Amino acid sequence: MRGVIMELIGAEFFSIIVVAAILFDRWKVQKQNSSLPADKAFFKLLVAYTGFLVIALFNHASILQVVKFPLLLERSITIVHLVTFPLFILLWLLSIESQLLERKPFVILGILQIGVLAVYAIYSLADILLGRAYILDDTLKAIGGNGFITTVLLSVAYCVLALAIIAISWKKIEMGNHLLFIIIPLLLMVSMVFFYLFEQHNLFTLGTSFVLLMNYLFLLRKRLEIDSLTGVPNQTAFMTRLEWILRQGHEATVFVLDIENFRFINHRYGIAVGDALLQSFATYLSTLVQDGVIYRVAGNRFAVVAPKLSHNEIVRVVNRFKVKIKQPWEVADTTISFHVNVAIIELPDHADAKDQVVDTIDFTLSEIKSRRRQSIVIYSKRLMLLRQRRLDILTALRNAISNESMVVVHYQPIYDTSSGHLVSAEALMRLQDDQLGLLMPGEFIPFAEHAGLIVNLTEIMLRRVCTFLTNHKTAFRHLNHISINVSAEDFSSMEMSKRLLDIIDNSGVRASRISFEMTESLLLESYETVKNSWGAFAQRGVTLALDDFGTGYSNLEALVNMPFDIVKIDRSVVSNSTNNFELITLISVVLERLGKRMIAEGVETQEQVEFVRAAGIDCMQGYFFSKPVPEDHFLNLLRYDNAK
Template sequence: MKWNIAAEAISFVMLGIIWVYSRKGSHLPTLKNRIFQGCLLVTAGAILTNILSTIMIYRLDEFPMWMTWSVTMVYYVLTPLMGFAYFLYTVSIVYTERKELRKVIGFGVMPALVYGVLVLINPLTKNLFDISLVQGYVRGPWIVSTYLIFYAYCAASIVVTVLNKKRIDRNIYHILAAFPILAVLVILVQQMYPNVILSGSAATCALLIIYLHLQNKQISMDYLTNVPNRKELLNMLGLMIKKSPEKQFVLVVVSLRDFRQVNNTCGQQKGDEFLKNVCDFLYEIGPKNHVYRFSGDEFALLFTHSDETEIKKCITDIRQRMEKPWQIGDYRFLLSVVMGIIWHSGDGETLEEVINAVEYAVFRAKSGKSGEICYCDKEMLDGLERRRKVIMILKEKIADCSFEMYYQPIYSVADGEFCYAESLMRIPESPIGPIYPSEFIPIAEETGLIIDITYIMLDKVCRFISRLLERGIPIQAIHVNFSAVQFSQNDLMEKVLEIIRRNHTPMSAIKIEFTESTLAENTQVVSKFAVEMEKHGIKMGLDDFGTGYSNIATVINIPFGTVKLDKSLVWGSVENKKSALTVKNLSRTFQELGMTVIAEGVETEEQSRLIANFGIDQIQGFYYAKPMPEDQLEMFMIKHWTPAD
């Protein structure tokens, strides 16, 4: 019989191409990656020995018989065991637990061992094949076992995949189920046409599917900078933490500041070139093979050996280089960076904790709270864990609307009564103890949870106002604070009106307050919102005026009903005559513009007298009343209510 080995030769070339490209892919020392390289070697060996054996059998008189026998025996070992290699690859993906993995491999290796013995004793038994100068190459009675072994391992791969369908990603499941079937189909075609050798083609097709969908470098490499991507970093960190949790490592995230302006100035394409240049520099001075693209304009450097001298030198090199301009063509920029650094000490931090910590360190560095370099130490990790718990508690409170409302009465100087109040949200009890607004409000704003919290707060205030009015207790208005984040909502006005109407609350009984910083950040949005709210009878209130974020021109162009002077102005007026004169004149100006002026933070009798002499309309502070729960406020208002004659 004459065999056609053209397909094998082509498959060998394709396999070489796959091997070259796979070497540029993931460098993770995972079992999956090592087995894939093993699959390539086994398949390459099988194809090569198949080609050589065929040539030698054709020319028995030109090669020593022992050489032909040896090459053919290696071919017989490797070809069926390609199925075993694929089986190992499948179980390395499906089973992540070492004990479970070893158990499955232990059972799986038995047929391979038995078959190996058959090949080793074949020179004596001739059960698989025989080669002689007289008869040439002759198949033995047990030749079918070579196909059965291959089919058995392919079937085992499919069974393992199907049985573990729920624990595998859907896309990976389809790939693991498909490639053994394809290999079996190609081998079946070979049995139909025995003169065409396709065993190597079957293996190459299977490996090509695996490479394209599971081992492709595009999965692990960043297309722009050609360094490993964030996913590859997470996989590497996860592997390190799992295999050697006590091992120390240092993760540095380098974040470019305001890089969007570079793109806006010179375009996306030139911006990408700047990113590549920065990445090339970091790759040159950073830890070898451990520079990653962490996100759009952020790069991560992973020091697997915590050599403090090396790390400090790298950070110094980065800072010094960033002091010099970067140039692409005609464009020249100074690129500033901040760095977040975490030192994994082996104290049991999880992958999620490590990533959260370094991202928080970058956030702190960007905010300027820790300088341009922020080291995430044990104290910060503890703070981050508390922050995580606070976020969880806030989400739980949002889910069941269980925030407690407190109200601080506001004293009206003209009539000597308390007809107004400011609403305040409190968390007096939680699994981690009381959480004060100074802690949970900034966290809620950073995470965007403040949006839902504010709507819940407004709803509670509306219900409370309706309750007071039903009981005949006079309440003119309750102030509700809105964060700057709230004004990012396109349907803010509709939601506010819907909540007020749903509770049958008079529109004029709600006073929406926001700070000067909110006004400065969203001047046009706030102004438009204030104008629309005024049409419905809802007046705006400016909180904390005097903290330096806005000017008079901005304030007078927005229809404010009230302006609340910050407590710093109140306290400063007691000690400084110039401050007192400024506050007095400011108050008179606002009043002439039709606004009600409120002084907050009044805590002493001296402050109270001074503010009253300024002619301020309303006063808020501990000197008059502290924040109190709903029931206490109701009793307080009844007590201080003077019924009309």
């Protein structure tokens, strides 16, 4: 008997060490970051289990006569020790129920369970004096009465109830948590059965320590999903939540709030104020939607996930937010006004996979920023169709990379102002897709750049133009070159430049027959990136053109330093020829002295033709002469020009 008791005491001391280690680590983590949640329910379990262990140690010390107590006190400690078994199991059960049940059933069921335990506890404690339910021998071992079996049955009943609630609420349990929920009541129930059969609770003591440790490790893992600055769940937790919602087929409304120009706020007010603003904003969002869970999904972006809201409820939330965000925010003794874009997504109506949700959010926010008409947008059928259109265009782009026949080249002729001859042309890309029809560059080029496909398209265009020049050498009496629009990506490295030059060399076309056009805005934004490649092309004889000149970025440094041969005046300047005449004339004189030619774009009227000639501009293109035309039509224009 003494050996058995010593084993129990050893298990209890080991468990106390485990609990102490958990409490110390918990305190240390909490001290390092006070914004992390305090896990109050788990802390209560630790305290309750510590109390259980202390009572158990007193009980076993009394049995071994290490500490001598009066007989009545020894009996009291033994019975209280037995009562703590169902009490501790009930605390576990209530912790599980609080996570799985709605508030009303949780309260009702909790009252019933606590009531049963209260009756049992009163019955047991009253027996300290009566001695009927718990008949103990000299070693305080139960040898009669129904108290011991009642303790075991009540404990097992609580465990069975916990398993039943877990089974009923299985779909509500977040992914990855199921095993933990099952192990807790199952292990406690098995340990109580062992306690009844062998009258030892080593398994209960050690098993509970194991479960507490496992639960704590789980909480530590959950803390990795907490944003250290704001104390709210982070993007990892957000993605996990989305996956769980969609997997369970639940309905939810997701608000994504993006603070605009947050980098400017940090720059103007300092990082400390910016951090304080994020903390204040997160605190406010936690009260925005009833039953909503807030997440920080990026540096200046938050999400609120709530059970599905009706349209009227969404409107009320939006109106409250509008009122709040219009007011200046007092943060760290600083008054800040800022703008927030809000995308509202409904699940699973608008997306049925977490990656789709993220794409939908990004798409909606990008629409808000690009259109600038409103800062709060509910993802709608119109946006759904628009997004699907963009996805279809991306598919068409990828198909065109592998099937170059989908790329259609149209040519817009460029005429010499003095002679009237067709002296060059601009090659313009279209995509011919079986489903989408003929796609214009204004629709697909931005997506190609974003998807990293623009370089592939440039290579295809260059091959097609080189093939055209090779196949129709006799048609070029006055034609000097054909120009192709390029992006900064095409000039991003010398390797890229070499690939383009190799295409020209392999075709047998003289490099001077090819011209590359880059817009002025793109050139100036990417000047350091493209200047080396630009110079390499110039050395090989490729004609270089500065496109869309005069759209607002113009500066003399670009005109003087970059080795381009041609400046293309933007159509907006030409269309406002009356007001721009003196300026364009002056620029024409400067460019002539620099040895550069000028082409006027977007010439559509006879008046504009006269303006271009009077301003001394070398060439012109536009709908007055011809819109971009297919290859065969362009050949006819060349033949007609040759016959002049």
